[in-house]
Every structure is written in C-alpha cells, then in structure tokens.
Amino acid sequence: MSVLFCLFSACAVCGALGVILVKNYFNSLMCMLLCTLGLACLMIYAGAAFAGILMIMIYAGAIMVLFMFVVMLVGDDNSNATLRCRIKLIAMWALMMLFALLLAPECDELKAAAAAAGAASEALSAKSCGMELFSRFLLPFQITGALLLAAMVGVIVVAQDKPRSRKYKRDMI
Amino acid sequence: MYSNNPILFAAADAAVPLWDGVLDVILMIVFSLIAIVVVMTFAGLSVVAERKVCAFMQGRYGPNRTAIPWIAAIPGVGTVLRSFGLMQLVADALKFLLKEDPLPNHVNKPWYLAAPAIALTPVLTVACLIPCGVIYADSGKIPMSVADVDLSLILALAIGSLGAYGAVIAGWSSNSKYPYFGGVRASAQMISYELTMGICALTVAIWVAPVTGKPFSLFAIADSQSGAMWLCITQPLTAFLFLVALFAETNRLPFDMAESETDLVSGFHTEYGSFKFGLFFVGEYGHVAVASALFATLFLGGWNPLPGLSWPADWGWVSSVLCVLTFLVKVAAMIFFFIWMRWSVPRFRYDQVMRLGWQCLVPLALANFVFYIILRAAM
Numbered sequence: 146m147s148v149l150f151c152l153f154s155a156c157a158v159c160g161a162l163g164v165i166l167v168k169n170y171f172n173s174l175m176c177m178l179l180c181t182l183g184l185a186c187l188m189i190y191a192g193a194a195f196a197g198i199l200m201i202m203i204y205a206g207a208i209m210v211l212f213m214f215v216v217m218l219v220g221d222d223n224s225n226a227t228l229r230c231r232i233k234l235i236a237m238w239a240l241m242m243l244f245a246l247l248l249a250p251e252c253d254e255l256k257a258a259a260a261a262a263g264a265a266s267e268a269l270s271a272k273s274c275g276m277e278l279f280s281r282f283l284l285p286f287q288i289t290g291a292l293l294l295a296a297m298v299g300v301i302v303v304a305q306d307k308p309r310s311r312k313y314k315r316d317m318i
Numbered sequence: 319m320y321s322n323n324p325i326l327f328a329a330a331d332a333a334v335p336l337w338d339g340v341l342d343v344i345l346m347i348v349f350s351l352i353a354i355v356v357v358m359t360f361a362g363l364s365v366v367a368e369r370k371v372c373a374f375m376q377g378r379y380g381p382n383r384t385a386i387p388w389i390a391a392i393p394g395v396g397t398v399l400r401s402f403g404l405m406q407l408v409a410d411a412l413k414f415l416l417k418e419d420p421l422p423n424h425v426n427k428p429w430y431l432a433a434p435a436i437a438l439t440p441v442l443t444v445a446c447l448i449p450c451g452v453i454y455a456d457s458g459k460i461p462m463s464v465a466d467v468d469l470s471l472i473l474a475l476a477i478g479s480l481g482a483y484g485a486v487i488a489g490w491s492s493n494s495k496y497p498y499f500g501g502v503r504a505s506a507q508m509i510s511y512e513l514t515m516g517i518c519a520l521t522v523a524i525w526v527a528p529v530t531g532k533p534f535s536l537f538a539i540a541d542s543q544s545g546a547m548w549l550c551i552t553q554p555l556t557a558f559l560f561l562v563a564l565f566a567e568t569n570r571l572p573f574d575m576a577e578s579e580t581d582l583v584s585g586f587h588t589e590y591g592s593f594k595f596g597l598f599f600v601g602e603y604g605h606v607a608v609a610s611a612l613f614a615t616l617f618l619g620g621w622n623p624l625p626g627l628s629w630p631a632d633w634g635w636v637s638s639v640l641c642v643l644t645f646l647v648k649v650a651a652m653i654f655f656f657i658w659m660r661w662s663v664p665r666f667r668y669d670q671v672m673r674l675g676w677q678c679l680v681p682l683a684l685a686n687f688v689f690y691i692i693l694r695a696a697m
Contacts (some may be wrong), residue, residue, distance in 0.1 A: 198472050205479070210483070210486065213505060217502055
C-alpha cells in the first residue's frame with residue numbers, strides 16, 4: 146500500500162464518518178464533499194480516471210453545490226435533534242459491524258480484485274464506458290433516466306403550493 | 319492513463335528506484351510554482367489593464383501618478399512605469415497586505431478563514447493543465463504543460479466546477495444578509511452555466527476525436543488546430559456559447575450576480591477585508607486569465623499564429639519560444655476582451671440570467687451538439 150492510497154482512503158473514511166457524526170448540517174455537507182473527493186481520487190489512483198473525474202464533476206461540482214443551496218435556504222440549525230442523533234449513532238455502529246462482518250471473509254478476494262482493476266486500467270476509459278452504457282446497459286440506463294425525470298416532476302408537484310387564485314396573481318404583479 | 323506515470327506509481331512499483339520518483343515530484347512542484355507565478359502575474363497585470371482600459375473607454379487617463387521614488391527617477395523607464403500605472407499595482411498589493419485585518423464577531427470563523435483559499439485553489443490547479451506551447455523533439459511533440467493527462471479537458475472542467483465553493487462558503491460563513499444572497503446566487507448561476515460549458519466541451523471532443531484519437535486531451539485539441547482551421551471558425555456557435563458560459567463561470571459582467579455591487583453591496587465578499595479580500599480579488603482575475611487560456615486552447619488554435627499556419631518544426635527551440643509568445647498574446651487579447659465587455663454591457667437581472675441559461679443556452683448547446691454529431695458522421 147502506498148502513501149497516496151492511505152491518504153485518499155483516510156479522506157474518504159473520515160469524510161464518511163463526519164457526515165453522520167457532525168451535528169451542523171453545513172459541516173456535515175463539507176464532510177460529504179471530502180468523502181466524495183477522496184473516493185474520486187481513489188478511483189483515479191486505481192486506474193479508473195474517467196469515472197473518478199466524472200465523480201468530481203457531477204457529485205462534488207454539481208450535486209453537493211445543490212445540497213449546499215438547500216442548506217443555505219433551509220438553515221443549518223440542528224440543535225433540537227439530540228434524540229435522533231442518538232438513534233443515528235446506534236444505527237451507524239450497527240451498520241458498521243454488519244458491514245465488517247460481511248467483508249471479513251471476502252478480504253483476500255477484494256485485494257485480488259483491486260490489483261486486477263489496477264492492472265487493467267484501460268477497462269474504464271471513456272470509450273468503454275460509453276460502449277457499455279449504450280449497448281449492454283442501454284435499457285437500464287434509459288429507464289433510470291426516465292425514473293429520475295419522473296422523480297423531478299414529482300418533487301415539483303409535491304413542493305408546489307396549492308394553485309394560486311387569479312386575484313392573488315394579479316396582486317403579485 | 320497513469321500506468322506510465324512515475325509519480326503515482328513510484329512507491330507501488332519496486333522496479334522504479336525511489337529517488338527517481340522523488341526527483342520527479344520536486345520537478346513537478348517547481349513546474350507548478352512556475353505556472354502559479356505566471357497566473358499570478360497575469361492576474362496582477364489584468365488588474366492594471368482593467369483600470370487602464372476602463373479609463374480609456376471613459377475618456378480618462380486612469381492611474382498615472384503612483385510612483386516609487388527611486389524607480390520613478392530613472393529616466394525613460396520610470397516615466398513609462400508611472401504613466402502605464404504599473405506602480406499602482408505595487409501600491410494595491412501593499413495596501414492589501416498592510417491594512418488592518420478585520421475578523422467580524424458574527425462569522426463562522428473556520429469557514430470564513432478558509433473561503434478565500436478555497437476560492438483560489440481550483441483556479442491555480444486548472445492552470446497546471448493548460449498546454450501553453452509545444453517542444454519539437456526527435457521523439458515527437460512534447461506538450462509544455464505541467465500535467466499532461468489524456469483527460470485534461472474534463473479534468474479542467476471538473477476542477478473548475480469546484481470553484482463555486484469559494485463563493486458559497488464565503489457567503490454562508492459571513493452570516494449576514496448580502497453575502498448570503500451573493501452565495502446563493504453564485505451557486506445557482508454556476509451550476510446552470512456549467513451545463514452549457516460541458517455540452518460545448520463535448521461538442522469539441524466529438525469533433526476532434528477522429529483526428530487525434532484523444533478526444534479529451536487539451537494538448538491534442540490544440541494540436542489538431544495547427545496547420546488547420548481553428549475551431550472558432552469551424553464551430554462558431556460552440557465557441558460563442560462556451561464564451562458566454564465562461565463569462566458566467568468567472569462571475570464577470572454582464573453575469574456579475576454573485577457580487578453585483580448595485581444591489582448586494584459587494585456580494586459574497588462583503589464581510590472580507592485586507593488580504594482575505596485580496597485573495598478573492600486575485601482569484602477572480604486569475605480565473606479570468608485561466609478562462610482566457612482555456613478558450614484560446616480550445617477555440618483560438620492554442621499556440622498557432624494564424625488559421626492554417628503553424629510555427630515550423632525544424633526551427634527547434636526558436637519555434638517553441640514563438641509558440642509560447644503566441645499563446646500569451648492570445649491570452650492577453652482574451653483578457654482584454656473580458657475587460658472590454660465589462661465596460662460595454664450592462665448587468666443582467668437575476669431572473670434574466672436564469673432564463674438565458676436554462677431556456678436559451680442549454681437547448682441551443684444541445685441542438686448544436688446534435689448538429690455536429692450528424693455532421694461528423696456524415697463526413
């Protein structure tokens with residue numbers, strides 16, 4: 146294991162822990178950003194440069210900024226959530242134990258898989274990503290797109306206030 | 319892509335002696351520092367240029383009296399330095415350094431202190447990716463960029479997209495009204511215009527892919543324009559849309575939403591003073607310089623003097639020097655264009671910015687993208 150691998154992994158793990166341990170929404174969001182960047186760097190380091198860069202571009206550069214937008218609009222006061230925090234902590238430890246149990250027997254296989262991924266660095270180039278997406282995974286890809294669109298329309302409908310009367314609209318203008 | 323990169327794999331691969339890796343790392347750090355110095359110089363000079371061009375357009379002289387006593391006394395040189403306002407630059411920098419550094423009580427201190435650095439870092443990082451020339455060696459063309467990676471175009475866009483955080487964190491951590499509005503506006507605007515920028519970059523990548531085989535490499539894109547038509551001639555609409563998106567991404571007028579001083583005092587950096595404000599200020603002009611360099615690389619032929627012409631390869635190092643000079647001239651011309659637009663076009667209203675971004679630029683960029691795919695397939 147090299148220094149860089151440890152550094153990026155530490156970023157990802159610390160960020161992920163921070164997301165659930167930190168109380169303030171804004172700091173939690175920043176931890177999520179750290180985690181995303183750490184993961185992206187790990188991907189680039191493992192040879193999947195294209196996927197890593199896309200991760201920075203889409204998650205760190207766009208989706209996290211949107212989250213931040215929401216935090217700024219909603220406010221980051223999370224002081225009366227001690228109970229939920231305790232439940233979250235218990236849930237977190239339980240999940241981590243489960244995950245460790247799940248991974249423990251697979252550890253050697255994971256190492257082998259990581260080595261193989263590093264060796265076959267061409268496997269995740271832009272071209273092969275595109276070929277896979279538009280041939281083998283075409284249907285799931287399109288269905289996911291349609292689902293996301295439906296979710297987005299749904300959010301707009303749910304978040305909309307009840308339709309304003311014509312009189313109110315005139316007042317607005 | 320990185321399998322041959324000695325820096326990343328020096329520690330992992332026992333066949334490479336460790337010392338080679340260390341030397342490479344030191345060299346890389348030196349190269350990066352040079353890139354940073356160049357960007358900073360450009361940023362400083364564009365501050366002077368902003369004042370002088372603005373003065374010229376308004377029929378004034380601009381700064382022409384600031385003088386450092388002994389240097390101004392040198393005949394010839396001193397007069398030129400003074401009348402071109404170059405010593406004003408020194409005065410500005412000293413002012414930012416020596417002023418009292420206020421730390422308001424109501425701010426979120428760690429993020430408030432970190433925000434200027436977060437705003438400046440992506441700009442300097444992107445600068446390391448841009449190829450500013452070419453060296454003709456026996457083994458072929460060697461790009462003159464600090465980090466020549468195959469995916470440099472999307473890497474530049476990805477790191478550039480992190481630039482929104484500086485403004486947003488500054489706006490949020492200042493904990494007062496106007497910075498908050500500036501931060502919210504900055505985040506919404508940057509996300510909206512990144513989309514147009516990304517689609518335009520893809521259009522370019524699709525167009526050069528059959529020629530170069532490396533669609534996302536900035537060096538390959540610039541190199542595909544040497545001795546050929548520039549991309550701003552073959553793709554005028556793409557170039558225009560990309561330019562508009564660049565104006566929005568750099569927060570320059572007419573997209574000056576994040577710090578529109580007529581309605582938001584000075585937007586996200588209202589609470590900042592002295593050197594921390596100076597970092598935002600330098601970051602903004604550095605952003606302009608890097609955006610100019612990106613535009614010159616993608617659409618203005620990079621280091622080539624004229625469309626269809628390139629500096630001959632058999633001139634050796636002379637050719638390389640001319641390449642770099644050509645590139646710097648193009649960057650300077652683009653910076654001038656940025657400044658020119660600032661003093662010519664009035665600011666948009668915020669809803670106009672959003673409508674322009676989503677209802678006009680994005681559909682236009684998509685249609686343009688599809689058009690060039692069809693054209694490429696037909697050729």
